[in-house]
Amino acid sequence: MDSFTGKLAVVTGGGSGMGRELVRQLAAQGCSIAACDINEPAVSQTADLALADAAPGVQVSSHACDVSDEAQVLVFRDALLEAHASDHVDLVFSNAGIGGAGSFVKDDREDWERTFAVDWWGVYYCARAFLPLLIASGDGVLVNTSSVNGFWATLGPGMPNSAYSAAKFAVKGFSEALIEDLRTNAPGVRVAVVMPGHVGTDIVANSLRVRGQWPPENMSDAQVEELIPKDAQAGLIGAGLLPEGASADDLRQFLVRMATDFRDQAPLSAADAATIILDGVLSGAWRILVGEDAKKLDAAVRAKPEVAYDYAELGRGMTAEAPAATTPDREG
Numbered sequence: 001m002d003s004f005t006g007k008l009a010v011v012t013g014g015g016s017g018m019g020r021e022l023v024r025q026l027a028a029q030g031c032s033i034a035a036c037d038i039n040e041p042a043v044s045q046t047a048d049l050a051l052a053d054a055a056p057g058v059q060v061s062s063h064a065c066d067v068s069d070e071a072q073v074l075v076f077r078d079a080l081l082e083a084h085a086s087d088h089v090d091l092v093f094s095n096a097g098i099g100g101a102g103s104f105v106k107d108d109r110e111d112w113e114r115t116f117a118v119d120w121w122g123v124y125y126c127a128r129a130f131l132p133l134l135i136a137s138g139d140g141v142l143v144n145t146s147s148v149n150g151f152w153a154t155l156g157p158g159m160p161n162s163a164y165s166a167a168k169f170a171v172k173g174f175s176e177a178l179i180e181d182l183r184t185n186a187p188g189v190r191v192a193v194v195m196p197g198h199v200g201t202d203i204v205a206n207s208l209r210v211r212g213q214w215p216p217e218n219m220s221d222a223q224v225e226e227l228i229p230k231d232a233q234a235g236l237i238g239a240g241l242l243p244e245g246a247s248a249d250d251l252r253q254f255l256v257r258m259a260t261d262f263r264d265q266a267p268l269s270a271a272d273a274a275t276i277i278l279d280g281v282l283s284g285a286w287r288i289l290v291g292e293d294a295k296k297l298d299a300a301v302r303a304k305p306e307v308a309y310d311y312a313e314l315g316r317g318m319t320a321e322a323p324a325a326t327t328p329d330r331e332g
Contacts, residue, residue, distance in 0.1 A: 008086055015206075036067070076129075091141045142189060145196070147164070147168040147195055153165035153169065175191050216255040217252060267292065
């Protein structure tokens with residue numbers, strides 16, 4: 001595939017962040033898109049934004065879909081084929097994801113499994129639903145979004161990230177396993193796995209929204225304190241991020257600040273991340289690292305995996321210059 005012109009792409013999680021930017025950039029490059037999101041108004045707005053700058057002849061449809069529910073994925077599939085009068089799709093970007101439920105030990109099981117379901121089962125269900133349509137394309141690409149937490153299973157000291165990391169490791173392993181499977185059994189389709197570092201998106205707010213926990217001003221004091229328990233508060237106070245004796249209102253303000261800072265102070269914008277992903281797909285890469293932080297962390301972990309969770313030692317490893325993102329002819 002040397003161009004997106006005239007192709008039909010599926011983008012999940014298209015309501016915001018990298019998903020929205022993928023839709024907009026694909027449309028500008030002549031690709032029609034079916035975008036879905038659990039937040040229907042948001043993905044409808046994405047479609048409007050994409051069409052405003054779309055190349056002639058491009059069609060963009062928006063659909064409501066919770067990718068963790070296979071029945072909804074199948075309804076989405078059938079609806080987009082009808083909307084685009086097509087019997088195939090050329091690209092599938094399994095981009096939808098949420099965070100949260102970091103601790104397997106302490107967090108609520110339902111929340112843990114909700115994160116895992118969106119981030120892993122959503123990718124799996126989309127692969128099941130759309131692979132026959134990618135095969136029908138004759139030149140299909142399945143693009144699965146993992147994360148740096150797909151090869152490094154933590155957010156750092158005192159910040160477990162077990163549900164998200166377990167799901168993203170599954171996405172990475174599944175995608176790599178498909179390389180030979182597709183080469184042997186569906187040679188007209190290839191797979192790419194995307195591993196972003198810190199990209200400026202609304203994933204913090206969106207993850208809380210999926211759980212009915214956003215905006216914070218609608219949360220009770222008990223809900224806020226459950227979300228940021230006493231031990232976490234102590235760590236934040238020690239880091240100067242919360243005042244001594246923080247009130248529930250202080251916690252609410254911290255949640256808002258955390259969400260906006262994650263988006264606005266990221267080293268890489270969602271638009272830049274989408275460009276890197278699309279360039280990687282066109283280059284033929286199967287492994288697409290997004291961001292200098294992703295490249296450095298990947299290089300450090302691969303060089304000395306035994307110190308991946310010795311944070312001081314890992315940090316020293318990350319001071320070395322990272323290699324460029326790998327492509328098929330350079331990957332070992």
